[in-house]
Amino acid sequence: MASPQVDLTPLLRKLETHSALTSAERDVILALPFHLRLLSASSQFLPQNEVTRQCFVLLDGYAVRSKVLRDGGRQIVTVLMRGDLAGVQRALFGRADNAVEMVTKGLVAAIPATAIDELLATQPNIVRALWSETLFDGAIQREWAVNIGRRDAHGRLAHLLCELGVRLHQAGLGEREQFDLPLTQNQLADCTGLTPVHVNRVLQSLRRDGLISNELRRVTIEDWAGLARIAGFDERYLRGPGPARRTGPFELSATLQGAVDARG
Amino acid sequence: MASPQVDLTPLLRKLETHSALTSAERDVILALPFHLRLLSASSQFLPQNEVTRQCFVLLDGYAVRSKVLRDGGRQIVTVLMRGDLAGVQRALFGRADNAVEMVTKGLVAAIPATAIDELLATQPNIVRALWSETLFDGAIQREWAVNIGRRDAHGRLAHLLCELGVRLHQAGLGEREQFDLPLTQNQLADCTGLTPVHVNRVLQSLRRDGLISNELRRVTIEDWAGLARIAGFDERYLRGPGPARRTGPFELSATLQGAVDARG
């Protein structure tokens, strides 16, 4: 079923956007045990609160991580794309609080938890890279909280589009200003804490203002600067450890005046 | 000022709520190098986008992690309490996208990034525990996105109070139904994506309905079940790897069995 060429290169690529790896470490990653699963659109492959002991690398297609409420409400908390990891928490603990499901058909590599254990024991730098991915996931998650909590409907959708553009570009899946977006307006609503009908109206408004254009499942950002402005988009939360702001020669936190020094 | 007894026990306690550690590993953690900083209320000790190479353990007091928007808006994305880690991303990368600031006066232990490097190289199980903390942080963060995105004002505040009750109880800082809450209504608004005046009105309404009572900086949950109901609170996202639903006979974390068989 799977083409013989399929391997974990997308994961490798992803890790290397944030971390430096030696060529030996690259080989270790590519030699990780896994087996492939070809998934159909909207199949839920990691159900909420289910027990499993493996994690997944999304090799192709789009997926979303979501949580559903008792009343049937649903919030999408992450959009996953090629190279993204899912289910690390399950690999370490056996279960997690969220569901992951495909939005398009796609291909995932299931990696047994034992492989993670082995990395922990023998590959500190790879573990650092994986841990880093978890941290960047957290950064995206925080930005989503900001997005939902503090921006109006226009800003929320604009920000989501900006984020996806940058991430897809980083992942080598398209241009920052033009990319496939297989999410329905219903799913966009679940990403942004809005209702589908309001998403519809806001998208129309963004189109009318010449900021974006979209036809069937494909988005073009016509005016990146304008969209980023109403989104309040600051892409630094998506970037790796590059030089920060470099205001001075490595200054320590200046605001620690009231701090008392003691010896550990 | 700092009692000679001060050490990293709160971190240890925190890690052990989610992970199992040997006594040797406990000793390693308690022997980590750090120096203490006594911080005054509302001092921002980890400014947004600033470069530093250490992480912090909150030993006493309350802090919040927040992101500020260009327009001055502000979203609190986490409430930190005794034992919580902050700045791991900074330790690994040198900077992060969020600010951390005290809400009360408090005490933090600053741990140099080099200590983390050493743990990576020599203490896989401690690294696993730390990584796990990052994962649980992520779970809380996701739940906040759900909270802000999919609940009305009453539900949001109710959920926040439930979460804080459980976490404070886990951390040994109070009862689940009664605890100190030093956040102002302004800060509660920044946690929930609401305005301060609306927070005020909703709190009054919760009080009127006999769900909570609060006087200066202390909250009592009078009707946990009722509050949890309108919050849609499901505390599983805060819990460790213990038995999931306990539907079956087994209850050890050796729930590894259900895993789909994968041959490398």
Added chain:
DNA sequence: CGAGCGTTTGATCGGTGTCAAGGATCGTGG
């Protein structure tokens, strides 16, 4: 005793949700 911050209250406004229905598109099977 005054200043500043946090809390409370009232009046009004607007953004977003809700409800309902029609139209477009796509996949599927006859």
Added chain:
DNA sequence: CCACGATCCTTGACACCGATCAAACGCTCG
């Protein structure tokens, strides 16, 4: 190749939650 159902998109009217603006009150601390 067409028919058909399902899903998605679009539109309109209306209701309401929560924001906004403004002002007063009560602490606490210098």
